[in-house]
Amino acid sequence: MPRGVRETSEDALVALQDDTHNQVVAQSVMLRIETYVVEDDSDYESTPVVPPNDEYISEDELDEACTDSDSESDSIHAFIRATWQGNYWGSWASWNFVPPEKKDQWWHAFIQHYYWDDQFHDEIYLKWKKQTQVTVCGRISQNRRDNRQPSYMSDAHWATMVEKYNTEQAKRKSAKAARSRKSAPVGKKMHKHGAGPRCFLNIAYQMMVDEGLDEPPSYTALARKTHTGKDGSFLDERTEELVLEVEEAVEEMLQDGSPLGDSQTGSTAASNAKRYLLNQEYIKRGKTKKGTIYGLGSVQYKNSSPSVPIPVSLQRNLDVDMRMSGFETTISEVKEDIAGVKEDFSALKAEINAFKTQVTGGMSASQATLNIILQTLQSQASTPASTAQPSQPQAQSQPQGQPQAPIQSQHQPQAQGQSTALPQHLTINNPSELDRWCQDLGM
Incomplete structure (x- = not known):
């Protein structure tokens, strides 16, 4: 390489x-x-x-x-x-x-x-x-x-x-x-910070580790960390004025109607959005005549290019980070929606299986009932007819003195040569007929 x-x-x-x-x-x-x-x-x-x-x-x-x-x-x-x-x-x-x-x-x-x-x-x-x-x-x-x-x-x-x-x-x-280095704006003292020889980048990283953050701290939080004493009071008047002004402006933006929404307070998306607003206002209000951002030290030079002004570079990096955070939030929401759809589909599949089982059981019972009915009707059709045969016309009067021909009983079995009746097929033209047959059979 x-x-x-x-x-x-x-x-x-x-x-x-x-x-x-x-x-x-x-x-x-x-x-x-x-x-x-x-x-x-x-x-x-x-x-x-x-x-x-x-x-x-x-x-x-x-x-x-x-x-x-x-x-x-x-x-x-x-x-x-x-x-x-x-x-x-x-x-x-x-x-x-x-x-x-x-x-x-x-x-x-x-x-x-x-x-x-x-x-x-x-x-x-x-x-x-x-x-x-x-x-x-x-x-x-x-x-x-x-x-x-x-x-x-x-x-x-x-x-x-x-x-x-x-x-x-x-x-x-x-x-x-020498006088310029020690100079200060009118009514303010010379710039001071409490970071000592430590690099502001290292301080910001240590803040992430100590507080368990996934993103670097806001510029206002870093300025408080590096420009306050052990008692929490500011060491530099200009830093104090800048930090308080930025925090007040962001609070007003949130109260007037911010993109966060009241329901998202405390969430990761809300925290990232608030950090974005704090950094954006700090860059806007903390510009110096030398083209740097007041109170940030070496943090403002990270990921910067010599050909791009520092405020422009910081704002560009801030926009990229915010977009990436938005993409991550969107991806997380999409994953949650997909998981919900999977759960709904699983529940629907379970309901379909239960309905299928119920329908299958009902069809089996109906089929068994029909089989019983068919068997009963077939057995009735195969037995001799129990109803009386049509009455024979009265025999002609015989001459007296001659015996009359015996009259065959109606219940007398037929001759062997006479064929039995064939079973009849069940024909149902109306569902009510099936119900009537079931009642007649005691079913």
């Missing part, structure tokens, strides 16, 4: 020469951390630099290393610091004065040492740039205040920088910058 988007060009493969010792420090853009040749190690922390090993880095690891110098994964922090210190050699007091080609060399050294997924390239570059800016400015500024020449800067470059910053114009500019 390619290490970043930029490819290392042949022009970057240059031999960097130490102005003081006149010896080659590195012969490739890898720089191979031959920065151990420096004689004064007071500018280095005790954490050893890991040799280049084509190591994979995630966005969370870089963010942790760039914001929490006391973490165990400080090797990334140390590598960034050692890279620019081993390839500095200039009278640049801050990042803004460093030539672009020098910045590219530092960045190429970083992407040759680590690799990451392409989707995180812009974010990792932004965090790497921020960390390099902070360490360059902090180290050199501290050395200037202490009037101590760093080992990674030559005598000539150090003398040039000291001479430049000792002029009256530079002193006036420095004093003005």
Whole structure:
């Protein structure tokens, strides 16, 4: 997988020469951390630099290393610091004065040492740039205040920088910058927070763990956490005013008729929607002249792009999160509806089976009754007719003196040659006939 988007060009493969010792420090853009040749190690922390090993880095690891110098994964922090210190050699007091080609060399050294997924390239570059800016400015500024020449800067470059910053114009500019850092809006004090050296991103994550949340805390909750003392009072007046204003505006929105609805209070959907409203109002009301959001610290730089303003990036990420939350809620509701339909179908199937059993039992009983009726009628039809035969006409008078022919009894059996009657078929033209026959048979 390619290490970043930029490819290392042949022009970057240059031999960097130490102005003081006149010896080659590195012969490739890898720089191979031959920065151990420096004689004064007071500018280095005790954490050893890991040799280049084509190591994979995630966005969370870089963010942790760039914001929490006391973490165990400080090797990334140390590598960034050692890279620019081993390839500095200039009278640049801050990042803004460093030539672009020098910045590219530092960045190429970083992407040759680590690799990451392409989707995180812009974010990792932004965090790497921020960390390099902070360490360059902090180290050199501290050395200037202490009037101590760093080992990674030559005598000539150090003398040039000291001479430049000792002029009256530079002193006036420095004093003005100090007043600006300590300035505050009219009627308010200088910005303060109670987070100490901890990163706001780490604080937000710890809040999720402690409170058992599935989503990051709202911006107002994070501002309360980082800008209040142990007694719960705000340390910063502007943060207090901003948080209270946002919370009041959201409460009014909910009372006037919000998309939550009164019946959804306390549900997951309502909680996510309220967090969305709080963050939306905080972004809208917390913009600063520098294009950042007041009181959020490093949280506002997560998933941001250098080409997109921070408020726009935050609002875009917020909209995406809200849509995803809405999709999850919709999917959950659809699953519940499907489960309900399955239950209804199972109940309907059970009713159909019961009705089928009942109909089958009724048909069996009716069939048995019909069989009995048919058998009875068939047996009656097969026996001799019990009814009297039609009366014979009276025999003609015989002459007197001659005996009359005997008259055959009506119940006398017929001659053997005479055939018996065939069974008759049951024909039912009216259902009432079947009922009448059943009554006659005592059924």
